[in-house]
Amino acid sequence: MQRSARLLDPVGSAALAATLCALALLATPGIARAVSGPSCPNESSRVGASATLPDCRAYELVTPGLNGAAPAAWPDAGIQGIADDGSALAFLAASSPLEAEGAAGAPTTVLARRGPAGWSTRSLSAAAPLPSGTDYGGAATTVGLSADLTQAVLWSDQPLAGPSSPAGANLYLRRGDGSIAPLTAAGAAGLDPAAALSGASRDFDRLFVATTTKQTAEDPLLNGNLYEYSAGQLRLVTILPESSGEEPAPAGGALAQGVLPAVSEDGHQALFKATFYPGLYLRSNATETVQVSKSQRTPPDPNPPAEAVAAGMAADGSQVLFTSANELTEDANTGRSGGVSTDAGSDLYAYDVASRQLSDLSVDTDPADEATGADVEAVLGASRDAAYVYFVARGKLAAGATSGQRNLYVAHGGETRFVAADPEPGAHFYVTPDGLHAAFLSTAPQGGYDNAGQAEAYRYSYGAGVECASCRPDGEPPTASASLAGRSLSDDGSRLFFQSSDAILPLAQSTEANVFSYSGGEVHLLSPGEGKPAILLGASASGDDVFIADFEALAPQGPQGAFAIYDARVGAVVPPATASPGCQGEGCRNPVAPPPPEQSPGSADFEALAKVAAPEARTVASRKVRLRVIVPGPGSLEVSGRGFAGFQRQPAKAGSIPFTLTLRRGADRKRNRYGIFRTEAEVIFHSAAGTISRAGISLIFLRGGR
Secondary structure, three states: OOOOEEEEOOOOOOOHHHHHHHHHHHOOOOEEEEOOOOOOOOHHHOOHHHHHOOOOEEEEEOOOOOOOOOEOOOOOOOEEEEOOOOOEEEEEEOOOOOHHHOOOOOOEEEEEEEEOOEEEEEEOOOOOOOOOOOOOOOOOEEEEEOOOOOOEEEEEOOOOOHHHOOOOEEEEEEOOOOOEEEOOOOOEOOOOOOOEEEEEOOOOOOEEEEEOOOOOOOOOOOOOEEEEEEOOEEEEOOEOOOEOOEOOOEOOEEEOOOOOOOEOOOOOEEEEEEOOOOOOEEEEOOOEEEEOOOOOOOOOOOOOOOOOEEEEEOOOOOEEEEEEOOOOOOOOOOOEEOOEEOOOOOEEEEEEOOOOEEEEOOOOOOHHHOOOOOOEEEEEEEOOOOOOEEEEEOOOOOOOOOOOOOEEEEEEOOEEEEEEEOEOOOOOOEEOOOOOEEEEEEOOOOOOOOOOOOOEEEEEEOOOEEEEOOOOOOOOOOOOOEEOOOOOEOOOOOOEEEEEOOOOOOOOOOOOOEEEEEEOOEEEEOOOOOOOOOEEEEEOOOOOEEEEEEOOOOOOOOOOOOOEEEEEEEOOOOOOOOOOOOOOHHHHOOOOOOOOOOOOOOOOOOOOOOOOEOOOEEEEOOOEEEEEEEEOOOEEEEEEOOOEOOEEEOOOOOEEEEEEEEEOHHHHHHHHHHOEEEEEEEEEEEEOOOOEEEEEEEEEEEOOOO
């Protein structure tokens, strides 16, 4: 799929340098660039790095007052939410931007919000400062946010609600007005690492809490329970349906998480898995439970019950999507051998809540697929009403697909259409709310363009096919892959946003990551194109706001050489730079160094000559961290540090050495108790020639996975 693209850039009263650059682009084969036309209404704000942005965009500094506080997770800055209208953004920082808002060095959720006077930042995690000299004890860790980012659920082993706080570690609701109320009623003596906000209604009036601590003496345990919090009350959700006239029985369990929410937007329906049961259950109005994965085939599938894997439900709770290896409907085929069902593959099912009827969305009648049926691998996304469902299957379900290969399909209105071949496994996939557009990555060529094995970003439009957004307009093969993040498409599907270190456009001179947009068949550069990496974080629903993390000062108020987040916003009016008032609080600390250069977006590969090269820092929500260093030749490599088992290797040649560091039991207990464990890995390389080189990796292990 070879295409040409135009790069639009309103010039207006821009400086002569920008005009000369535009004229040079006109002379570039395959590139057209608009250099005439009316100025943007906000032309006075389009200075410096903003001068070449398309669509009358200008950079706004989203994180003033951050004082260079480093993100707790690079490259995505630990984004925890972006408001639909682009007026707010929440992310995880390695420390609080203001000393008074929490213990020094404690990871905190920072809320950035646009107001009449511009953007401001504050911590959502810190409910109150800890006493002087008190070590961080896990107080006020944000574990969930409302859709509009005005409310938060906090985990803390401190009494955040004053005298009314339950004893021990608990979850608390922090409302938009700053008031705090406890969610859990019976805290644990120490940290409860499984305590989390699993789901919520859109208005945050109904919250679904998972915890391994029983909230009443009658509750089952069985590795954890799921509760609904509403009107100040906790109610057990994981209650099995009636069986053979017996009363409904409580069970341990958790929300059935998938690519779609497990809770309806009004919070009246919740999809859950029960401990030790393969089925999938729907709890409605806190009064009734039905098994949505129950067979409706006569006779039922003769094989043992298979695990039902949830994809989620429609926003209004009308449909539930899941996959199963069992044949649950009359037309299902999950594999046959000699006419006998084998359940070797899986089918995709939809459960209609009103009629309580199952339908198979992946019926496969192709004789070549008899052994495995549709062999559905995964559901990747769906529209809000679940009317358009995107999934990957190896069966041939539509024209254009290949039996036995990974095919991307969309099912709608009883029809299944082939979308593309071999979408990138595990990569970001985004569907617009109406389901008519999708953004995805693939290393497989989708047409005549030679992608040289690199992942390209594609946009699919229902009824119109696939377009390559990141393919070079000049037709040359790429040198790096593209990536997607957050809301990758505007709601109307007209704008796609992606990141790549490939020189897709002449202005993209940096070998680091750049941010691009694609619309109207043309690709546009949304980052400066040179210097340090610019990381795509996500966009607003309209696409007018595109959030970018950078260590370059993109806006007049941006800090030099320190981490900040910017909004490349359509029509932004940016005040001119003002004199710095001098350092304040944590602003007096040394600026945060940028992350090391990357070979591709999100990569951990680093290059250096004649010495060992390693990432400067890594943050994980686990007791394990996956790292990679590059050695310049044969020799001896040793990695050691406090709290984890060391690593040794004798490489025979130059190259990349991957390895995993795992916290020792004592260090992991501290991570679980305090919510964080900090250490440093010392990397020492003895070359065969007798030289020694060293590197240090700052490591942060947050409470979370195992």
